[in-house]
Amino acid sequence: MKYLYFPGCSLKGTGRAYEESFLAVFKALGLEVRELEDWNCCGATAYMSVDETKSYALAGRNLAIAERSSDLDVIAPCSACYLVLNKTQKGLKENPELRRKVVNALKAAGLDYKGKVRVRHPLDVLINDVGVEKLAKFITKPLKGMKFAPYYGCQVVRPYSTFDDQYNPVTMDKLIEAVGAECVSWPLKTRCCGGSLTGTLPEVGLRLAYILIKEAKKRGAGAIVTLCPLCQFNLDGYQDKIASKYERVDIPTLYFTQILGLAMGLPESELGIKRGIISAEAVLAGR
């Protein structure tokens, strides 16, 4: 199976551990991944609220390049990219006036867009294209005895429930069970991590992040497992600030691709395990 890969800014910056583990795992599974040529910023959710049409055109350029280069599905591992590209795809399909404007803009840049691209999340690909049964064959070092809290965040399931339920998503739960670990039952799977509020309104943002890490720890999770670079950043990166404002929690936040890679026996160095601010060393030592 072959896919195009849209990294977006995070996977090249704060979410490098995500990119490293995603590419390593896909390679080990025999899934071919090619980075989209000359990609640009997806616009994230912020630009959508500044100028919607321009933001559609910005994201549309990536779709147009993907369509021009092949008929492969585009994998967008970052939740914001995944949402914006899906929203653009949907907007261009359902709104002829918007479509006309965006396609005109693309034509000025020598591009065109027919609307054929499918935007996928790597978790969707692993569970639905590869499948849990096939994944099991690659698991050589099951993460026995470890307990993880699956944390999906908001954008991957809302507003579009493309591959999982909006209220109670379960795909990552299946992956956690597939790697031999225990999935902590908790109801905060899609509760807000603080998003950009950790930077703009820290008194609100930090509290939201604190609620999540505290509850995960309380329910016995050794680590939180997530699929979004911003969630990972908020939960992992602000624990000192949270400690000074509330209490020290100390729980690492890993990407689902990292725990899958570990269970597949890939070396920690290829999976960016050490990039976490809160070290996962103690938790993973029990393997």
Place this chain on the structure above:
Amino acid sequence: MSENKPKQENLPRVGFYICHCGSNIASMIDVAEVQKYASGLPGVAVSRDYKYMCSDPGQEMIAKDIREHKLERLVVAACSPNLHEETFRKAAARGGLNPFYFQMVNIREHAAWVHEDKKSATEKAKDLARAAIARVRFHQALDKKRVPVDPNVLVVGGGIAGIHAALTLANAGKKVTLIEREATIGGHMAMFDKTFPTLDCAACILTPKMSAVKAHPNITLLTYSEVNKVEGYVGNYKVTVKRKPRYVKEDLCVGCMECIDACVFKEAKFPDKFNQGLGKRKPVYIDFPQATPKVVLLDPETCIELKTGKCKKSCAAACDRKAFDFNQKEEIKELQVGAIVLATGFKAFDAKRSPQYGYGRYPGVYTALEIERLVNASGPTSGEIVLRDGKHPKAVGIIHCVGSRDAKTNKWCSRVCCMYSLKLAHLIKEHSGAEVYNFYIDMRAPGKAYEEFYDKLLGEGVHFIRGRVDEVTDWAMTPDEEGKLVLRVEDTLAGFVRRIPVDMVVLSTGLEPQADAQEVRRRFNIGCGSEGFFQERHPKLAPVNTFTDGIYIAGACQAPRDIPDTVAQAGAAAAEALALIDAGFVELEPNTSHVVEEECCGCKSCVPLCPYSAITFDEVKKKAVINEVLCKGCGVCAAACPSGSIRQNLFEDDEIFSEIQGILK
């Protein structure tokens, strides 16, 4: 067609009448102008307008003109033929004219009501009038056919709707067969503890009616049975019924239940469907003490003898009536009936489809039907409110509109949930003393004594919080939330978000069409609305009729409704069936198709096309044959016939082409 055209001087004498319909038509169409215009059209002998043509004087004017002016054809331009075609046909007949020498023009729904420009609407009315006057010349004298009606009735579904319809019909002296899919009649009502707003015991008012069904000499009760096939037409339906094996002979079992005690399973250990899985039953069981018929049955999924053939069959040994028959097979029965009442009920919304409320994940979350069984004295806990973990709840939250008024699941209001939630709130408080919270969007209590019941509950100290609950979690933010289920809700009256910790959550699930409603509607050749409930013929004026004559609907299979409305509707459906039967015959519209035998080439193109299975093929003559009783006059065969040998009354080529020419002139 021109050679068939009657010569100008031989044209039949047409009377043209245009109705003002008060201001309905006259405000958008210049009625006088159309009247004057029509008077100049060829063949028109009389042209008049009148304020209400359907009134007695209007009709009398038409009848008198027919006699005095020797009219041979009649055209009335007024409303939809659905409303008054029959009225004017009768007026024609009173004047001595064959009622099918008449054509109605709909200038109200088709012109006055749908246009905003009076001039164009008037022109359109003229076009339509001209077309009708052109076509009516070719009309033939026709007669309605009469077909006798079989006086027996089939009622499908043994809930309160079917029970009431069957009893009404049987009391009127009709022979009724009542079919129920489950092992006992009673339906959902039999599961309820009390009924709102009177709080009388559901079983106390239902079981006498169940016994009356069983004892009634005019009712044949077939439980554990389903309709397989329906053939025929109004007044003459042939119905095939499948009877599932109970492995117990119904005529021998007296319901002593000694076999249940004797079963090799000493403990009941299988989930009891009637008690919503909260109780347990043995492989040999009876749903509830007042089950009707009071006959036990065996569950083939769990009975050792039926599964393996290696049981010592202590149940059969304990039966001194020798009622057990482990080799019982499915039975097929055929019935002949004139009318059918469908009362197949509803399905409760599957609460797992709203995962935010945690049903199936948190043991403390229940559906309303489960609570009905929990508060019931004959239920699994004998009426004691005990949680799945054995504890008694101190606080209970009831969430309204689960699977109702929700864009993600069902958009409709299920109509009964507000009231049953109030009832359950009262019963839970009475049985357990717990604090009870109702979370509602709007309180809908629009029945007799319903608002008063709500008022009574307010006085009982039940808490009411207006707002749709966002989620139910076991996530504690404060020490007093520990170990509780927390409901998070925006209190839209207080204007802030609240978190209410409780021990038990009740989901007031909505009413949905039965899972097999589409299959059933096809079997009975009736329609379903977009939401999947059976479609009535008219939402206001024919609420228990369907588009198939002789088939009536009652109760929650048509839309969510409570017991009083269901019973009223069941009575209405029974009355409609009686009106059909007691007339003794049905008159069929003569707009049917027929085959001109000498022109039929026997290609059989028409046979599979007929949606009513009215066309057969005569293998000896090699010709198609149309059963005019089954034909509904849809015209598909006439249009498809390659040799043009199928003709349809009132839609002959002459009539259609002259109408088209009339409109295009």
